[in-house]
Amino acid sequence: MDYAAFIRERRAEILERVADAAKASGRSADAVTLVAVSKTVGIEEVADAYAAGYAVFAENRPQELKRKQQAALAYPELASVRWDMIGHLQTNKVKDVVGAVELIHSVDSLRLAEAIERRAERLGITVPILMEVNVAGEESKSGFSPEDARLHAEQVIELAHVSLKGLMCMAPAHDAAAARRAFSDLRELRDLLARDTGCQLDELSCGMSDDYALAIEEGSTMIRLGRTVFDPAYALQ
Ligand SMILES: *Cc1c(COP(=O)(O)O)cnc(C)c1O
Numbered sequence: 001m002d003y004a005a006f007i008r009e010r011r012a013e014i015l016e017r018v019a020d021a022a023k024a025s026g027r028s029a030d031a032v033t034l035v036a037v038s039k040t041v042g043i044e045e046v047a048d049a050y051a052a053g054y055a056v057f058a059e060n061r062p063q064e065l066k067r068k069q070q071a072a073l074a075y076p077e078l079a080s081v082r083w084d085m086i087g088h089l090q091t092n093k094v095k096d097v098v099g100a101v102e103l104i105h106s107v108d109s110l111r112l113a114e115a116i117e118r119r120a121e122r123l124g125i126t127v128p129i130l131m132e133v134n135v136a137g138e139e140s141k142s143g144f145s146p147e148d149a150r151l152h153a154e155q156v157i158e159l160a161h162v163s164l165k166g167l168m169c170m171a172p173a174h175d176a177a178a179a180r181r182a183f184s185d186l187r188e189l190r191d192l193l194a195r196d197t198g199c200q201l202d203e204l205s206c207g208m209s210d211d212y213a214l215a216i217e218e219g220s221t222m223i224r225l226g227r228t229v230f231d232p233a234y235a236l237q
Contacts, residue, residue, distance in 0.1 A: 004048040006232050011052045013236055014228060021216035032216055035084060035205075037226035039064060043071035043078075045230055050078055058105070058224060060087025062096040069100065086168075086205075086224055088142050091115040099123050105168040105205045105224070108132045108142040110152045113162055120161035127161060130168040130205050135185040136178060141170055146189050153193045166190060166203030166221070171211055179211045183218035209234060 001009075019029040036054040038046050039061070046057060046068065059065040065085065072078040085097050086105045091112055097104065098119040107113050107129045120127045131153065134143030144152065149167070156164050169186045171179035183206050194201045207215025209228035216223065227234040 003045065004051065007048045007229070008052045010229065011054070014225065017213050018216060021213040024217045025219060031221060033222045035222055035224045036229045037086065037224050038068060038230070040226060041230045043068060043075065046072070047075050047078060049229060050081060054229070056082045056084060058084040058086045062089065062093040065100065066096060094119050098127055099125060102128065103165070104129045106132045108144060110155060113156045113159060117159040117162050125161065126163050128163045128165050130166050130203060131156060131164065132168045133186060133189060135169045135182045135189065136172050138172060143169065146185070149189060150193065150196065153197055157197055157199055164199065164201065166201045166205065168205035171206065173210065176211065176214060180214045180218060183207070183215045183220065187219040
């Protein structure tokens with residue numbers, strides 16, 4: 001099977017699982033945005049994914065984002081593609097990302113939110129962001145602790161050129177029960193912050209190739225899929 005056909009067929013299978021999981025949470029599949037994480041593939045694979053129906057792509061490194069966006073200029077059909085940033089962002093890289101992406105999922109400190117604010121103000125734009133929360137308290141992961149998220153949400157919301165849309169997390173790997181707990185903890189934290197601040201915070205960015213069905217069942221509105229979209233060797237979950 002050629003690669004374009006693989007991406008199309010895999011997408012149909014993913015959409016079926018998304019619809020089933022959305023139904024289990026009393027929602028329609030439209031409530032869930034599929035974000036195709038293109039960090040391990042080239043622009044040709046992105047173009048195939050776009051042709052198959054993916055409209056939102058994400059990168060986790062500023063330099064690779066820039067490289068992809070430059071490569072995309074050779075593909076007129078990719079001009080309208082949405083790019084998101086999903087990886088840890090150092091404050092000195094903020095200038096490369098603000099204005100180049102639609103949504104920054106991975107805002108993991110107040111300092112970073114403030115750096116985004118300064119850059120956005122200079123450009124005269126408002127930048128939609130999510131606060132990344134380390135809900136399971138894993139050493140290896142970045143993100144606000146749940147306590148710090150509660151402590152700082154108000155300050156983030158007060159930034160004039162940053163628009164807080166919701167929360168993001170990465171769940172513990174290889175442990176379905178722990179992943180489900182992380183997703184429901186994220187949703188509960190969102191509900192708490194929404195109540196504390198009076199802001200809607202509609203978006204929950206959680207769920208990856210191994211665990212997106214669980215994430216959707218627990219309320220995810222954006223799933224970030226890398227391997228299952230792009231890697232023929234990845235066994236469908
Ligand atoms: C790589 C990556 C993903 C996608 O992971 P898969 O397991 O390949 O689906 C999602 N989110 C972030 C932040 C990533 O870095």
